[in-house]
Amino acid sequence: MESAGDSSRRKFFKSAGVAAGSALLTANQIWAAEHGENLPPNIPSWMRQVGTGVGAAPYGFPSEYEKDAVRRTVPWLTATPISSVSFSPLQSLQGIITPSSLHFERHHSGIPNIDPAEHRLMIHGLCSNPLVLTMDDLVRFPSVSEIRFIECPANGGMEWRGPQMEALQFTHGMISCSEWTGVRLSTLLAEVGVDLKAKWVLAEGADGAAMARSIPLDKALDDVIVAYAQNGERIRPEQGYPLRLVNPGWEGNTSIKWLRRLELGEKPWHLREETSKYTDLMPDGRARQFTWVQETNSVVTSVCPENSLKSRGYHELEGVAWSGRGKIKRVDVSFDGGFSWKEAKLKGLVLDKALTRFSVDWSWDGSPALIQSRAIDDTGYVQPTLSQLREVRGVNSIYHKNSIHTWQVLATGEVKNVQNT
Amino acid sequence: MLLCTVFLISVVHSETRFNIGHSATTEQIAGWDIDIRPDGFGLPEGSGSVESGEMLYEEKCASCHGVFGEGEDRWPVIAGGIGTLMEEKPEKTVGSYWPYVSTLWDYIHRAMPFLEPQSLTDNEVYALTAYVLYLNDQVDEDFVLTKYNLPTITLPNEKGFFIDPRPEALNSRCMTNCLTTKQMSSWSAADLGVTPLEHLSNLVPATAQDDLELRETNTLAIETYKKACVICHDTGVAGAPIFGDKEDWRQRAEKGLEVLYQNALNGYLGEKGYMPAKGGNSGLTDESVKAAVDHMLRGGLAD
Incomplete structure (x- = not known):
């Protein structure tokens, strides 16, 4: 029979890495942990000494006890990590802002290493005053700061034929939300003097894929940002340093990273990433093109395969919802697989095209449950069931699977990814 | 007097223009403007044959895309698959799925070979485009692709695309008695065992x-x-x-x-x-x- 002391000691050794021969811990700390010396009524060891001084980490990092909150990959998904995706750990995150270090990644030819002094944004095509702008030039324009999500349209795409990923991080982790700062694209387009014939803007990156998409001028003049900062600091290399487009509510690949060029034209370009890829194949063999909007979606995050239930009784069930068309208006939660629903509370900021956190009080009595969430946005659109999507789209469209998700809670408290629609 | 004029101009322009940045020169634009449209807009002078494309393809492309475009490992399949788009496992290739030849020229030029993007000459891009069309049975073995005939070639699936009709698949906000039958999946993701789970210690007791x-x-x-x-x-x-x-x-x-x-x-x-x-x-x-x-x-x- 294992005593509680054994269990806590094991946990301590495991988390601290002592078993691997780490010399970071003093024998005193080991002694203290073994005897519960850090617990009431005792004074914890870290109060009986001084800690590390200022400046030890000029650019800080998370506590060593938070190693679980990291981006992860599904290696078999892609041929190479250079053209692949990593997923945000939604199961570990709170609020609506994704730490920049944990923003999901999707690169088509890896992360370029760009010297900002040698980076240029060229704007040309159907305009009267084609320009070349330096980073210093761009920062001089009036700026905006807005909280917006970016989501890969393939988020959830592994689940069309049935539940496949036994982790929230992999079923929904291709979404992240940041505060983006930069110049409105409309400001820059006014500066070059757009020709009346222009109807489209080509945006192109400075990466090895020269990743590019055609964007209609209406959207370009609406809410698009040419961003140089993310969550208060300059954009991270994996998010497009030194400059990226943020195309709110639209599929993530249109928010071109490492932005180097904008061209005005009268027709779309039909590039590879808007014909061969990012088009949605329907059961009749035809494909939808220019499926830009990331439709209303939601998922419960506090209870998921990574966050199993440890005890009966009160739980604040939480999740996130978002819509590429506007604000989240309402979220409902079901505990019986969609038979009955209860309205959840929206927590904190409720912003246009941003993650929105919801919660509902729940007392778990230890019986099995099928947990779902269903979001409604301010256009009145209701997040669909998977069977509603499949009925129209079949199972080969890859992208834009925004259906209601189901977590199965077992009597043991374990949580499974199932489908029930 | 001069100072006064400068001041007036800046005030007049301040409503719409900030006068920041430098005008892009014709030469600068020519060097960076790499996009090609289906109507041929943007294509440079040049040409390439299926024959010259074959040698280049085997040297620079076949290691990933396969000798016949069948795709090695998980690298993209680029040939074959015609008629499979309604099947359970559709094969989306240049011949079976892509709508335009210009996309092929544009993509090879901007992003291929994968480890050496923008290393090919214009004539090499024409040759490789011609050869991939040949692998897809769209041109004969003696075909030579040029700036002038490229926009005239139509691919089988050009009419296979339509504009996004969403929102569709509409749901309604039912609150009680919403399901008549339960359609529980017969398996959970855990049964498949394809998730990388090394980090999830809580999945093991x-x-x-x-x-x-x-x-x-x-x-x-x-x-x-x-x-x-x-x-x-x-x-x-x-x-x-x-x-x-x-x-x-x-x-x-x-x-x-x-x-x-x-x-x-x-x-x-x-x-x-x-x-x-x-x-x-x-x-x-x-x-x-x-x-x-x-x-x-x-x-x-x-x-």
Whole structure:
């Protein structure tokens, strides 16, 4: 029979890495942990000494006890990590802002290493005053700061034929939300003097894929940002340093990273990433093109395969919802697989095209449950069931699977990814 | 007078223009403007044959895309698949799916070969485009692709695309009695076993996981302990702290783990006794000696 002391000691050794021969811990700390010396009524060891001084980490990092909150990959998904995706750990995150270090990644030819002094944004095509702008030039324009999500349209795409990923991080982790700062694209387009014939803007990156998409001028003049900062600091290399487009509510690949060029034209370009890829194949063999909007979606995050239930009784069930068309208006939660629903509370900021956190009080009595969430946005659109999507789209469209998700809670408290629609 | 004029101009322009940046020169634009449209807009002068494309393809493309465009490993399949778009596993290739030839020229030029993007000459891009069309049975083996005939070639699936009709698949906000039947999937994702789960210790019962880790690290420690430490530390010979003697080990522990490691590795002579380097067994690795120290420290501290 294992005593509680054994269990806590094991946990301590495991988390601290002592078993691997780490010399970071003093024998005193080991002694203290073994005897519960850090617990009431005792004074914890870290109060009986001084800690590390200022400046030890000029650019800080998370506590060593938070190693679980990291981006992860599904290696078999892609041929190479250079053209692949990593997923945000939604199961570990709170609020609506994704730490920049944990923003999901999707690169088509890896992360370029760009010297900002040698980076240029060229704007040309159907305009009267084609320009070349330096980073210093761009920062001089009036700026905006807005909280917006970016989501890969393939988020959830592994689940069309049935539940496949036994982790929230992999079923929904291709979404992240940041505060983006930069110049409105409309400001820059006014500066070059757009020709009346222009109807489209080509945006192109400075990466090895020269990743590019055609964007209609209406959207370009609406809410698009040419961003140089993310969550208060300059954009991270994996998010497009030194400059990226943020195309709110639209599929993530249109928010071109490492932005180097904008061209005005009268027709779309039909590039590879808007014909061969990012088009949605329907059961009749035809494909939808220019499926830009990331439709209303939601998922419960506090209870998921990574966050199993440890005890009966009160739980604040939480999740996130978002819509590429506007604000989240309402979220409902079901505990019986969609038979009955209860309205959840929206927590904190409720912003246009941003993650929105919801919660509902729940007392778990230890019986099995099928947990779902269903979001409604301010256009009145209701997040669909998977069977509603499949009925129209079949199972080969890859992208834009925004259906209601189901977590199965077992009597043991374990949580499974199932489908029930 | 001059100052005054400059001031007036800046005021007039300030409503719509900030006068920031430099005008892009024709030469600058020509160097960066690489996009090609289906109507041929943007194509440079040049040409390339299927024949010259074949050699280039085998040298630069076949290692990923396969000799016949069939795709190696998980790299993209680029040929074949015509007529499969309604099948259970559709194969979306240049011939079966892509709407325009211009996309092929544009993409090869901007992003291929994967590890050497923008390294091909315009004529090489024409040749490779011609060869991929040939692999897809869209042109004959003696075909030569040029700026002028490229926009005239139509691919089989050009009419296979339509503009996004969403929102569709509309749901309604039902609150009670919403399902007539339950359609539970017959499996959970866990049954497939394809998720990378190394980090999810909570998916394995906690006690089993702990035991597994302890067993692994303890194997080395216990072997070492039995080989080099047990003679003294089991009995207290030469003043050695006995395995399980809490008070004795607590006092030693106060020196700090690194000191204990160094004493075990290099030897130690103190008031209480004598510790030979590595317990007198110089063949032991440092790692195994440290593991044995950890093991004794844990054992010594156990309730």
